[in-house]
Amino acid sequence: MSVPRSLRSALGPCRAVPSAYPGRSLLSIKRPVVQPRHLPFLICSHEALSLPSWAKAAKRNASSSSSPSPVPVVPYSSLTVGVPRETYPNERRVALTPQNVALLRKKGISRILVERGAGEAAQLLDQAYEQAGATLVDRSAIWSESNIVLKVRSPQQEGPINEIEALRQGSTVISFLYPAQNRQLVESIASRGVTASMANIAGYKAVLEASNQFGRFLTGQVTAAGKVLVIGAGVAGLSAIVSARRLGAIVRGFDTRPAVREQVQSLGAEFIEVDIQEDGSGQGGYAKEMSKEFIEAEMKLFMEQCREVDIIITTALIPGKPAPKLITKEMIAAMKPGSVIVDLAAEAGGNCEATVPGQLTSYKDVTVIGYTDFPSRLPTQSSTLYSNNVTKYLLSMAPQEKSFGIDLNDEVVRGSIVTLNGEILPPAPRPAPSPTPKVEAAATPAKEKAQLALTPWQKATRDVTTVTAGLGTALALGKATGPIFMSNMMTFGLAGLVGYRAVWGVAPSLHSPLMSVTNAISGMVGIGGFFIMGGGYIPSTIPEYLGAASVLLAFMNVSGGFVVTKRMLDMFKRPTDPPEYPWLYAIPGLLFGGGFLAAASTGMAGLVQAGYLVSSLLCMASISGLASQQTARRGNILGILGVVSGILASLAAVGFSHEVLTQFGAVAGVGAVAAVLTSIGSVLTDIAHISTLHMVTAYLGVLIGGVTFTGSIVAFMKLAGPTMSAFVSMAPANPVIAATCLGANTALSFLKGYTTTAAIGGADMPVVITVLNAYSGFALVAEGLMLNNPLLTSVGSLIGVSGSILSYIMCVAMNRSLTNVLFGGIAAPQQAKKIEGQVTQTTVDDTVEALSNAENVIIIVGYGMAVAKAQYALAEITHMLRAKGINCNVLLAEASVPYDNVTLVIGANDTVNPSALEPDSPISGMPVLQAWKSKEVIVMKRGMSSGYADVPNPMFYMPGTRMLFGDAKTSCDAIKASLEARK
Template identity: 50%
Template sequence: MLILRLLCCPHVLPLRPTPVPARFLEGVTSALRAPATDVFRVDSAKLACRCCTRDRTVCKGGVLPVLLSSSWCVSVRCVCVCTMASLLRVVATNCSAPVFSGVSCVKLQSGRTIKSSCLRFFRTHQALGRCATPGIPYKQLTVGVPKEIFQSERRVALSPAGVQALIKQGFNVVVESGAGEPSKFADEHYTQAGATIKDVKDVLASDVLVKVRAPVFNPALGIHEAEMMKEAATLISFIYPAQNPELMDLLSQKKATVMAMDQVPRVTIAQGYDALSSMANIAGYKSVVLAANSFGRFFTGQITAAGKVPPAKVLIIGGGVAGLAAAGTARAMGAIVRGFDTRAAALEQFKSLGAEPLEVDFKESGEGQGGYAKEMSKEFIEAEMKLFAKQCLEVDIVITTALIPGRRAPILITKPMVESMKDGSVVVDLAAEAGGNIETTVPGELSVYRGVTHIGFTDLPSRLPTQSSTLYSNNITKLMRAVSPGTENFFLDVKDVFDYGTMDHVVRGSVVMQDGKNLFPAPQPNNVPVAAPPKPKSIQELNAEKAAQVSPFKSTLTTAGMYTGGVATLLGLGLSAPNAAFTQMVTTFGLAGIVGYHTVWGVTPALHSPLMSVTNAISGLTAVGGLSLMGGGYTPSTTAETLAVLAAFISSVNIAGGFLVTKKMLDMFKRPTDPPEHNYLYLLPGGVFVGGYAAALHSGYNIEQMMYLGSGLCCVGALAGLSNQKTARLGNALGMMGVAGGIIATLGALKPNPELLAQMSAAMAVGGTAGLTIAKKIQITDLPQLVAAFHSLVGLAAVLTCVAEYMIEYPHFATDPAADLTKIIAYLGTFIGGVTFSGSLVAYGKLQGVLNSSPLMLPGRHALNATLMAACVGGMIPYMMDPSYTTGITCLGSVSALSAVMGVTLTAAIGGADMPVVITVLNSYSGWALCAEGFLLNNNLLTIVGALIGSSGAILSYIMCVAMNRSLANVILGGYGTSSTGTGKPMEITGTHTEVNVDQTVDMIKDAHNIIITPGYGLCAAKAQYPIAELVKMLQAAGKKVRFGIHPVAGRMPGQLNVLLAEAGVPYDMVLEMEEINEDFAETDLVLVIGANDTVNSAAQEDPNSIIAVHPRRGGPPFEDAHEPRDMHARIHKTPIPAVPGARPILNPLVVPVSLWNDDIQSIALAALRDLGFIERSH
């Protein structure tokens, strides 16, 4: 009845009566009686009727038995009834069955017979088949772990931890009794992990068999292990298919699918599955341990009372994983290590481990494929044999690791070389299993020839069984989880067309047999990368080469010329000095500049942001100039006095706001373990300084110049105090003392009447209140914008002061011998102040997002800037030649406008990513503007402070430019690229990327013990410092070593990231600079890169046409040495997009652009904390 009901489709007419075999009826009856659990469910909403020609509807019937062949059938729920009708029509065409004779359709009255093709049925069910998930559910598969029976083999394929991982994946695991005992894994350990202990026959009959050694003949059972395998089983083991054709034939007869661990491609994505590297690493370590056991002396040199013991000399031939592991172990034991390899990269690795790299005179590259060196030419081999013969006379221990895939190992140490070695020497041949690199080696044995001990063991990894089994188990479990793309079913998607470095490449390379079909060797992948170009030389190397090209005579002449120019300048200033006061001011300026230069170099990079903030506050001493020019009563009475009031008001904003922001930043660096602070005690010296002056003034003493000297020294102390965290708060206090003393001394020197004093006090009080209000509301992420805005205030104050000074002093120019000097300085101060004012406003707009942060490349901008500069210089001619007031004011107004326009055109052409340099340059400009005020007013304090700030900004600008490999002119003039950027098109990034999701990132974090976090501006934009800080805190509580590595130009202001992390509670002692942490990447397990596109970018080293070519970048070592298994890299990266002010639009070969904002990083942090057990799942 069920079949008759389902056949009631209006488009199907009666089938002709035909007999049906009994076996078909049995199949239909069995299918109808199938339990509900056997029904394969298909989402009916996603299926369309391919049979109906009128209304393409989806039927919603009951369980429908679908006969796919004579041997099996499946039950499909919610399948179109037209499909079933086509099926029955096919059956009826080829069979006879009376049961179908009465089948009829509701629409008999139509009288039309519709004939349906058989192909329709097959098309339909092929479509349904494609909807099914391929593979076998994990829970239906059993993984077997037999005991290794190969002679002297002590390893086991899975450790208890590996068993636990597979069971968590869904597999069932059976382990042969005693399989793990040689590796110190008892049966109880496996049962506790969830495995079942069975005998060898049951284990070998598993669905998936994992082994270390390839199947061999079992003498105890009298049968080959391959013959005991289950039909169509999967085998994962070392196979070496080229050397074992008979084994491949046996496995083919069993219709086996074989994954050869020795054939896993040596590509970046497969590092975690590379068992050859894991075992080679252990072999390299063990070779040194065995050599030390057979060697009769210390490895390290010693000087004792009994005499001097020289260190052992070790020669390692081959810079692969084993060779490098041996080099590192021997160096750690104190030996002198020498390494040889035909590949330049391997020699660099030897050097990085502290070994002496050996090279031959013959130049030939040995770079091969698959991680192996290529076979060298006859001439090269002759040269290296001479080198080895010479080394054998000197060294005590020789370790050889050279292998050629599929061939006998080459002979590198001949019998005469061994005979030339000293008695008691030791040679270790890691290639003994492949024939050996040493002519006198006896494979598999420990032997002595002519007093030289030969270690020819072929089972070195097995001699460290616990460690070997653990690493091999990790390789296998990671491979099994990676090669099957299904989350619930296990299957291998083997493709013959695939791209290099992808999971398809890993699967196809490692699967040497599928369902009994021999697939070895694998075809070549697509997009195989060409040999990497030579590593670009560092800036230091390039500079050294340039210096070497310059003759000593020319170099000395250049240096002598520079000093000659400096001395001549001093003589010229002395001859043109109008009076002794000017000479004294130049002396003060020079000495202050030297002091500032040496002081700023000592400032810790992490405190560069507080340094700029405190210099911003100190530059508010432009208020001294405004106060000196103020006049009138309660209000100003002239234009000049009005300009002076505005200058004092604007400067007060800087003073109050700058010191408060500095205090807030320094407070963020406090650690919970720091002792309590009593900074209020600094009021004592401040009170003595100011109060003592007031008392002296009241007593009739004029000590203003000493007050200016004291204030200047306090400002020097402010910069020096920021050299480290311990004295940073003292530095801020000294800065406040210096500014307060300078302003009080100015008021004391002016002796204003009560009305004017009220005007001065009101201007500074209102300005200070505004500064405090702004500083309290500002967020730390907006600090660069605030600094830029404060710089604009300094520039504007300088312009106002210089113009006001000209207005006030103009009546005295006719009789003043220093009038021309005053006019020149006023003109220069106006020009510098105008550029600083407008340039700072543009920088503020770019960083705040008010203006587009991308460079504004105006057509002919360089010509425009040159014209503006020429106009500014040319304006000085009428200004100096015409003594009239109107001409002078007009020229000052013109230069103010022209310099403001020039500041806009210069800064607009600079991208947001270069804002660190722009801000430091503007900081320097504000210092020089303050110096101009000092010369203008003959004020030592302004000259000293201006020189400090000017040199501070100049040095920071230099540091930024060096960090970006760019010249200052390149940045300021809106340049693009570095000093090493080529003129060609940047390279195209091709290939297949590997996405890392939140769960995978969490797994990496859990597995890693030594973690470095490299943040960039993306962390600032995403405000991700808070979840990252919380994650770091919990990781440290879990016993993991976590540190931060920050590039000098990361962020939009020097030291910005340090302040952000300090705000989030990250202790400053775990936040390191690039130079401090670069050498530690080799020992790092995981590098988290957060929003650092330009500072972690291999294009800097690989693409000479990149805009960051030879850019000293963060994280070089781990990315350059990414082939080492211990290096893992999760890249949490924010795509630079126009919506983010200050982002640098650079393509990165290492990172696929993926936007992870605060919520995504919060998810990673929460997931990691959950998995580490710090928070409940419900949270």
């Protein structure tokens, strides 16, 4: 049987094979002992056992043909837990550390008895146990007064006392087992892999022992670096690889399971394999017996490696069988004199033919280490890891709050019990191994990908078609329009080319500031309002009122856009950054403004066109400046200068009369609606003599501006509250969107902006915003063409093209097409999949415990973390964990970091949603961080609400996930305080 994923976190990293101690397991034992000659270690308990509240999601049924009747549950307040001193020769570990004594007392267990001197060999003094709340007693009191006895080794029948006979009637013993007397029990328990933390210690210590016996440095100094071969990439094997790499050795790893290749390579080792393709993955993380052909190829590979390497560490085990012989005496003879072999499978017979269990021997000038007590050689660390495991295992047996019991329907408990109520329970049957995936499944995508590849002829014809269409369009426009229009189109094309090239160089982290800058620059759409405001102090006609309103709204957008951009860029500023002097840019601004006004007092000449040129170039430089962190703030300032110079030149074009300046000062002080108002006002001003081209461009300005206006409002509402994030199902088409009058066009453009954006899920809003930004730019182009204004045409082209390219870049990053984002929600909605499972809650104390005991911690942060302002507390948590020697990785995007321990998710939802991997999901294809691959996932959230995409997250219901509900800042502060208290 395999351990459920959530309990793996409590019992240590259990996926891989516990190489050093094959047949051991945590067991529940019942007295009186039945047939002790067959089972030297049994546990007795009188409660129903199940997982605790934080792990009930992992509960699974285990069949049992002969299960005794249930026994009553006992509250913690009535329990006494005893910890005796180990009497097994050379055993220096202790089953419970002072830290976990305090935890058990905090959970409500009445008494914890510790034998005097129990922790001395592990450097854990009696005084520390007393301070943690334990009672120090003599040996006889442990066995006579304890309801539950925690041990490392099984109860001993020989020694100072017969521990089995001393067991209290109806008591429980939780310990490792030596089940060599019962092969069937070995096969059942070994597959569970609950001794992984001890295997981790064994792998580390194996490298140290080999290094001590090796005659030179492992790292390359005067001589070449030592070469280490690790056979078996389970917990012990991976630990050995890490330790050898840290010592500077060249490490090679071998395993019959292809799934561990990535783990071996991620640790910096070379993964070696045979030519025969055969999967050796067995049940419970163990390897299975391989075919005869594979073994022959394997032996040949090992012989080649023995001639090259200096140290071999073997960890290979097969459940229920003796350790396979992988290193023959012939191979040992082929090794260089002074080489070392460490056999971590020695207790199961050994992987090396020359291994003598428990001894250090030499064969053909090669040292063979067959120690069977590697964990006891690091007693403090081993005791800490074992104590953490056994404590969480004990606390998991809680069918009710603050109670202890046994539940034979629980797979974990059923697989651990040997006897109950005086009966020997048969081992629980192991599930059948999962079938090997078919090779054809992996070959299908490659075949499809090959069919999609373009031939050189297809690529060339597409390029020629594009060029031909462009030339033909330019020719048709030249014939159908006049010189002024084509002059503006030339400006549009050149500015668009600049925008196209500029956006490709922008760093992804600056996409949001880029959107803000382009949004601010698009506020120049209000410049068109200058020309229809009438020139008086107060508007007197409808067109003049529309022009004034467009200026008001546009310049609110300008000022707000640049302020927001500055705030976003300031978030990237570090204390170590060199000083900046943004106030110096006031010099060229004042020089241009003062010089422009002075020159205009003697005649305009070409000053307006010069102002348009300066404004266009500065706006282009602003977008280009957003390409990197070093130039981003300068780009924002250049954008401000560009907009101000454009306004100044436009005022000069209208005329610097006192009335014009007063009216401008009254109104300049959201953007796309300005294009609508300006276009309508321009048409109504001189409707009797309007041209067809003027009407077309005005129509486009109204349509695009209206769609952008209402679309922006819907996008804001979706992002402001997740309750509106779900896409709204819309009719496939709107047949009435064909009106010809400007009023109907305005209303319908507003409606179209709402319906299109409402049909898009909240997770796609960043793309929608960039598209709407591009719309506002093209609305500005339409206005520039309508007014024959080269400034509006060039700036609008710059914004429209840059927004379009940015939308494309974001869609590629999301593995989506732009048409799928914009129109995917218009189709009929799919039936949401029902998520089955149970949410498992956790506490701050359990979270701190998990983080403190982890070797690797991955922290995934999202928007919720920023809203809660928990980044400072999180930074201190990361610093404290690293100070404890824990490896921490803070991920904002997938970085191929192995999810092999604990992952802490703070304020993220859609970015860790496995639904994105499903083809029929609304967020299908969106890049996600695969946090669910970790043994233990802790999610920090206020509640169970979905993210902006409004798609439920099945990871929250997975067995390995625990939910820590509450404010992120409050929770992070509590975790920080608890970690500080542990110093």
